[in-house]
Amino acid sequence: MKTTVGVKMWLTVMGIFLGVLGMLQGGIPSVLAAQNTGIEQGKLMTAVRRVEVRETPDDGAAVIMTYEEGSAVFAIGESVDGWYRVIYQGQEGYVPENALHAQEIDVEGLDAEMAQEAEEARFMIETIERYQSEARRSKIWGGVIVALIVGVFAMGIISEIRGKKEDGHRNDDGV
Amino acid sequence: MPKKFSCTYLTHLCICLLLTATMLFIADTEIAGFPAYTLILFLIVLTWLVCRVVYAGRAGQAFLSIHYFADTVSAAAIVCAVCFAIGKLFRNPDGGAIDFSWNAEVIALALICLLVSAGIQFRPLYFDLILYSSLLVSGIFMLTYFVDMDIWDRANAVFADSGIMASYFMLVSMIGVYGYCVNRDRLRSAFYLFAAGIAFLALFLNKNVISLWLMVIYFLAVPVVLCPTAALVKRVTQAFFLYGLMLSNMSLLTEYTQILCKDISYAPELSVYLDLLMAAGGIAFVRYWDRVPENVDRERLVLRRMQKKYRFLLKMTLALFIVIIFGGSGWNEFPKETGVLQGMLGLLAASLAGEAGRGKSGFLYCFQNMGVASGLFLIFYLLVLTERMRVNYREEKTLTNILILVSVLFMLQMLFWNPGIHNTAVYFFLLAAASFHQEEYRQAMGVRVNAADLLMEIQEIK
Numbered sequence: 001m002k003t004t005v006g007v008k009m010w011l012t013v014m015g016i017f018l019g020v021l022g023m024l025q026g027g028i029p030s031v032l033a034a035q036n037t038g039i040e041q042g043k044l045m046t047a048v049r050r051v052e053v054r055e056t057p058d059d060g061a062a063v064i065m066t067y068e069e070g071s072a073v074f075a076i077g078e079s080v081d082g083w084y085r086v087i088y089q090g091q092e093g094y095v096p097e098n099a100l101h102a103q104e105i106d107v108e109g110l111d112a113e114m115a116q117e118a119e120e121a122r123f124m125i126e127t128i129e130r131y132q133s134e135a136r137r138s139k140i141w142g143g144v145i146v147a148l149i150v151g152v153f154a155m156g157i158i159s160e161i162r163g164k165k166e167d168g169h170r171n172d173d174g175v
Numbered sequence: 176m177p178k179k180f181s182c183t184y185l186t187h188l189c190i191c192l193l194l195t196a197t198m199l200f201i202a203d204t205e206i207a208g209f210p211a212y213t214l215i216l217f218l219i220v221l222t223w224l225v226c227r228v229v230y231a232g233r234a235g236q237a238f239l240s241i242h243y244f245a246d247t248v249s250a251a252a253i254v255c256a257v258c259f260a261i262g263k264l265f266r267n268p269d270g271g272a273i274d275f276s277w278n279a280e281v282i283a284l285a286l287i288c289l290l291v292s293a294g295i296q297f298r299p300l301y302f303d304l305i306l307y308s309s310l311l312v313s314g315i316f317m318l319t320y321f322v323d324m325d326i327w328d329r330a331n332a333v334f335a336d337s338g339i340m341a342s343y344f345m346l347v348s349m350i351g352v353y354g355y356c357v358n359r360d361r362l363r364s365a366f367y368l369f370a371a372g373i374a375f376l377a378l379f380l381n382k383n384v385i386s387l388w389l390m391v392i393y394f395l396a397v398p399v400v401l402c403p404t405a406a407l408v409k410r411v412t413q414a415f416f417l418y419g420l421m422l423s424n425m426s427l428l429t430e431y432t433q434i435l436c437k438d439i440s441y442a443p444e445l446s447v448y449l450d451l452l453m454a455a456g457g458i459a460f461v462r463y464w465d466r467v468p469e470n471v472d473r474e475r476l477v478l479r480r481m482q483k484k485y486r487f488l489l490k491m492t493l494a495l496f497i498v499i500i501f502g503g504s505g506w507n508e509f510p511k512e513t514g515v516l517q518g519m520l521g522l523l524a525a526s527l528a529g530e531a532g533r534g535k536s537g538f539l540y541c542f543q544n545m546g547v548a549s550g551l552f553l554i555f556y557l558l559v560l561t562e563r564m565r566v567n568y569r570e571e572k573t574l575t576n577i578l579i580l581v582s583v584l585f586m587l588q589m590l591f592w593n594p595g596i597h598n599t600a601v602y603f604f605l606l607a608a609a610s611f612h613q614e615e616y617r618q619a620m621g622v623r624v625n626a627a628d629l630l631m632e633i634q635e636i637k
Contacts, residue, residue: 134323135323137433137434138321138322138323138324138436139322141321141322141434142318142321145314145317145318145321145322146314146318148314148369148373149310149311149313149314149373151369152310152366152369152370152373153307153310155362155365155369156303156307156363156366156370158362159360159363159365159366160303160363162360163360163363
């Protein structure tokens with residue numbers, strides 16, 4: 001009797017365990033999918049005409065804002081029922097999918113452009129640093145030249161005064 | 176009248192003012208359409224003349240009299256300039272602006288010669304004033320090369336003419352070297368040497384090749400025109416060595432450092448050739464100098480044999496100078512790759528001949544701006560003054576001889592470029608002093624001594 005109860009209990013526990021396990025296995029992708037939809041991917045699109053952003057995906061819904069033709073629009077996820085969900089300055093809205101056109105981004109071109117701009121910026125920094133060091137060097141040499149001229153001038157004046165004093169002493173001794 | 180305001184004192188004051196104003200005021204500015212410096216020069220010289228006239232007859236001061244033929248020529252120049260000025264007035268019926276600047280300049284320069292010949296006491300202070308005034312200009316000149324600032328635009332315009340700046344710095348160099356050679360006070364000698372060194376650097380930065388050659392001629396000529404005492408020869412050789420050392424290192428400064436803001440270039444081969452020449456010259460000099468006994472008063476020991484060698488070197492350098500100038504642009508095709516001597520000669524000759532071909536002679540400038548008659552008159556005047564200098568030359572007259580040497584180099588400069596009115600005024604004053612200054616001197620008695628005998632005598636005395 002005890003054995004039968006024990007087995008039944010064990011079987012029940014095992015059954016519950018397996019059931020939960022089965023549920024979990026079947027449900028993980030959907031959970032993940034649910035989590036994936038939480039990390040929604042966005043894409044940059046362009047408005048092909050003047051288009052109004054509505055609160056809900058309905059032509060009669062209230063208008064939140066308006067995109068002009070050519071404006072860059074950040075659409076979240078894929079279109080659902082012919083509407084794209086867009087986000088602008090923290091506000092969400094809906095735009096008809098025929099009003100938006102996906103931007104073709106030349107990734108390699110952008111990389112090259114960014115590399116070139118980085119190179120130019122580096123060159124400009126080096127040039128500015130070179131000009132600064134040249135200006136510093138010029139100031140030092142300017143100071144050296146001014147000190148030299150003043151020193152030589154002072155040398156001349158001092159030697160002249162000393163010479164006159166010695167001549168004066170010599171004349172006094174002579175007298 | 177207080178004794179202080181004597182004619183001599185006022186003359187001395189006018190000369191000091193003339194030299195200081197000339198050396199400081201090198202910019203080409205105008206006052207009411209008239210060149211400012213010409214006006215200043217004319218006023219100072221006129222003041223000097225008025226002092227002379229006012230004090231005529233007092234305390235032995237004679238009125239300007241014609242003693243020499245050069246005085247007659249000076250008076251004729253003044254009369255011609257005045258007549259030309261009056262002629263300009265009559266030939267200008269429209270009443271437009273008339274340029275009297277060169278008339279004023281000719282009158283001022285001729286008056287300087289007349290007033291100097293009437294008798295002045297040439298003082299060493301005049302050389303010192305030239306050096307002190309030039310220090311400021313040299314400093315600004317060097318700053319435009321070492322410091323890159325927008326405020327130098329005006330200064331760069333003033334320093335643009337390399338001929339005028341070459342004349343300016345050559346004058347300072349020659350006076351600095353002379354002061355170093357004759358002065359015995361240590362601090363004073365150092366002042367002269369430093370002033371000369373600054374002028375050398377300014378000359379090298381100016382990069383007028385002819386001026387560099389003329390300075391070499393000056394160094395070789397100093398022991399020839401002055402009494403070649405051992406002290407003088409030692410000092411002039413030291414200054415020459417400083418000159419050569421600085422010049423040979425200019426290529427390092429211009430090609431291998433970024434210290435200078437302006438674009439000037441010296442060939443690196445020049446450094447090598449100059450170092451070789453200095454080494455050879457140094458060896459020859461030291462071998463001769465070893466024979467000079469140690470415990471001998473170098474002020475009284477005269478090195479005649481050394482003077483002969485310097486005279487030979489001077490003649491060779493002058494001959495080479497003339498040959499290269501007459502060779503002209505043909506030196507550019509001289510092969511430089513076949514050896515050291517060929518390379519040296521090719522490099523030196525090409526640069527000198529190129530510079531000579533570029534410049535416009537001061538005499539040509541006179542012919543163009545003042546007329547053929549005025550140009551010929553100037554040449555005649557300089558020949559007359561040269562004859563006066565020849566008569567006034569005596570080996571014992573140190574100051575007169577150096578004035579003569581400076582004047583001769585001034586006339587050589589006029590062959591290659593126009594020195595400008597500023598430099599011409601100072602050089603003319605020195606030229607007049609060289610021609611008319613009566614320097615007191617003592618005739619030296621010389622005894623020819625063999626070096627070996629002198630050594631024995633010294634040992635006997637010991």
